[in-house]
Amino acid sequence: MGKKTGKQTYYFTNPPVIISTGTVAGPIEGQGPLQADFDEILTDPRNNEKTFEKAERSILTRACQLALDHASCPTGEVDLFLAGDLLNQIISSNFTAATLNIPFLGLYGACSTAALGLGLGAMLLDGGFAGTVLTATSSHNSTAERQYRFPTEYGAQRRPYQQWTVTGAGAALLGYDRPGPKITAVTFGRVVDLGSTDPLNMGAAMAPAAADTIRQHFEDTGWDPNVFDLIVTGDLGKIGFELCREELAESGLKLGDNFSDCGIMIYDLDKQDVHAGGSGCAASALVTYGHLYKRFQRQEIHRILLVGTGSLHSTTSVQQGDNIPCVAHAIRIEA
Amino acid sequence: MGKKTGKQTYYFTNPPVIISTGTVAGPIEGQGPLQADFDEILTDPRNNEKTFEKAERSILTRACQLALDHASCPTGEVDLFLAGDLLNQIISSNFTAATLNIPFLGLYGACSTAALGLGLGAMLLDGGFAGTVLTATSSHNSTAERQYRFPTEYGAQRRPYQQWTVTGAGAALLGYDRPGPKITAVTFGRVVDLGSTDPLNMGAAMAPAAADTIRQHFEDTGWDPNVFDLIVTGDLGKIGFELCREELAESGLKLGDNFSDCGIMIYDLDKQDVHAGGSGCAASALVTYGHLYKRFQRQEIHRILLVGTGSLHSTTSVQQGDNIPCVAHAIRIEA
Structure with missing residues (x-):
């Protein structure tokens, strides 16, 4: 059961555990300072798919599979799948959900989606509505840039204050009775x-x-x-x-x-x-x-x-x- | 606390009540058989706004306000706002959330959003994470048609098996200790x-x-x-x-x-x-x-x-x- 404190904060009676995670990073992210901590790193941003959008959903699905594998958890044991992404109508998440066959709650929080999924997942676990929740999100430089700004193939000059859309996907399996950091x-x-x-x-x-x-x-x-x-x-x-x-x-x-x-x-x-x-x-x-x-x-x-x-x-x-x-x-x- | 039964169904220990609702219907919906049951009916699908997108968010905001007013509930008493819509990046909901100033969880479930919001809202209430939840959604014929198909101004011929995107918005206030139907x-x-x-x-x-x-x-x-x-x-x-x-x-x-x-x-x-x-x-x-x-x-x-x-x-x-x-x-x- 949740306990609200102050205006917007919730504590958990039984804080859920992040049992396992799965990550797939893009080629540029895989050259960065955190490379050793990603499970897999793409060599090809298209990941052998025909389009960047299909590549994005393929790495999102892969990240989910990695999180499940790391906990030796079959998909059938997961109660709910919470996911969202940046693409219109969160198609990366929808197609990943179709593959996983777990009851699906679609989220939209733009780049706050990982936090939104963790928070909501923790609430559903602590509220007794799930024993195991999978939450995931993704973004892809070439899908987001062409949807929001310019196709990367244009090579448009970028402004110095602009950020670089990260290519990658991450998933976390939340539950109980396993070791791991807790959402408190x-x-x-x-x-x-x-x-x-x-x-x-x-x-x-x-x-x-x-x-x-x-x-x-x-x-x-x-x-x-x-x-x-x-x-x-x-x-x-x-x-x-x-x-x-x-x-x-x-x-x-x-x-x-x-x-x-x-x-x-x-x-x-x-x-x-x-x-x-x-x-x-x-x-x-x-x-x-x-x-x-x-x-x-x-x-x-x-x-x-x-x-x-x-x-x-x-x-x-x-x-x-x-x-x-x-x-x-x-x-x-x-x- | 939730209780799962079977594979995908949840019961509630303390079933939340739909305390009040608010609805704004478009002109065509307002000529239909259910007209008497809508709170407000638009005469102008643009609702005095410069664009159809701004019109959609204006009726979504209005539906929320109506639901709050019907329960004499100030926004400050609502713990969480759950909303989503069809527009890219659910902008109708985002802008409505900016007006309401209630902690916001963005949803994407396409036309299943009303059910998604009701179900998730009920879980957060029964789980003790909220005393009052507002959930809402909207669609607008002229915004959805131009985003998914053709701008309505084109007058494109529609196929006989096509459906007509409903213009309207609906909101529900969920909570306890008031009369009303319950989500069980x-x-x-x-x-x-x-x-x-x-x-x-x-x-x-x-x-x-x-x-x-x-x-x-x-x-x-x-x-x-x-x-x-x-x-x-x-x-x-x-x-x-x-x-x-x-x-x-x-x-x-x-x-x-x-x-x-x-x-x-x-x-x-x-x-x-x-x-x-x-x-x-x-x-x-x-x-x-x-x-x-x-x-x-x-x-x-x-x-x-x-x-x-x-x-x-x-x-x-x-x-x-x-x-x-x-x-x-x-x-x-x-x-």
Whole structure:
């Protein structure tokens, strides 16, 4: 049974365990600093499929299979599958769900999907509605870029503040009675719209939503941010991350060296040509389910706050002159 | 706390109540047989907005406000907002969430969204994660048609088996300690892909998913279909509905006169030029939150099974030659 504390935060009576994870990273992500912590790395971004969209769903399905295999869990034992992605009508997730044959709840949270799936999955487990939940998400540079901006084949010049959509997929199997880090609290965010209108600068658009949820989490729990080994936003990138840090500091919450961003961590920003860092659902999924999950296993970290961030615009809303509404969800994970 | 029965069905320890609803119907829906049961009817499909997309979100926001007003519930008392729609990146829901300022979980289930929101909302309430949940969805003929098919301004000739995307929005406020029909069981569906490829014949594509979930619900519960005043699919339309009935009969489940479809009920198929009937998220939302909710209030019905149906394709997946995967979620509602 859940217990709400403060305005937006929930504790669990019986905190669900992240039993296993599965990750597949794209070629560029596989050359980055976290390469050793991904299960599989693509050599071909098309993964032997005819289209990039089919490639994206193939790696999402593969990540799910890896998570299931790592726990020796047959699909028939999974009660619910929660997934979403960036593509219109979340087709990567829908087609993966058709393969898995597990009752499916489709999510849309843009790049906050990993956090949304973890939080919702944990609630359904703690609420007694499932014994095992699989949650997953993906993004692909060539599918997202052509849907939101330009086909990558055009070779369009990118602005220095733009982020690089991460190619990859991550899945996590949640349940009980197995070892693993636990999901102990969740803060679901409100949609924040501070008037940002540039879809090429999503980090700046998402920063206020991230700050809002982080502030709310600490207000609701009364915890000291220093008890966390890591407070990690989803994919703000260099510019959005600094804006978020500044906004938090201005409101009296000064975060220290334990504050970072998956979009910054996943690449070597000095050597890899990714401008402001990574974005896309796979940014936080690869970092959390790959790198951070393995750090938990190696007992290098014991308590983190994952703050998934999502930019909730579409090309149509941008073309019609709308602002970019954003959201962030915070998930506390403890050894 | 939830209790799973059979493979895919959940019962509630403390069944949540549908405290209030809010509905806004489009002009054509407002001329149909259920007009008296909608809260508001648009005279202008653009609802004084500059674009159809802005009109869609305006009626979604209005439906939410109506549901809150009918229960005299300020937004500050709602714990979670669950919503989704057909537009790319569910922008109608995102912008409505930005207005409401309630922690937001974005859903994607295509036309099954009303059922998905009801089922998930009920689980979060029964699991102790919320005292009050608002769930809503919308569709708009002119936004969906131009996104999925042709802009309505083209006046493209429609095929006789096509359905008409319903313009409308519906919202439901779920909670406790108030009178109203209760959500007593939920069967979440698997994604079914039987090889259908025609996106103009979505009823036929969705029929097997609807049949799968209905069959599973009765297998899981062991109930007799005749105890329901109504077993109502989301938006199969005339053709999909007959296919679903046939498929169920072939597998030994003969449904009688209490079996119907929201897409058929919402229009007068003899007089209104909507071909095979209604489709879109608003089809089941308007019928359930408008017509059926009021029938519960008038004590004309006491037990229904809503089977929301969703076609999970995108224009990209269709263009790439993919099949159309579909899903259906069943929600038992009892007085």
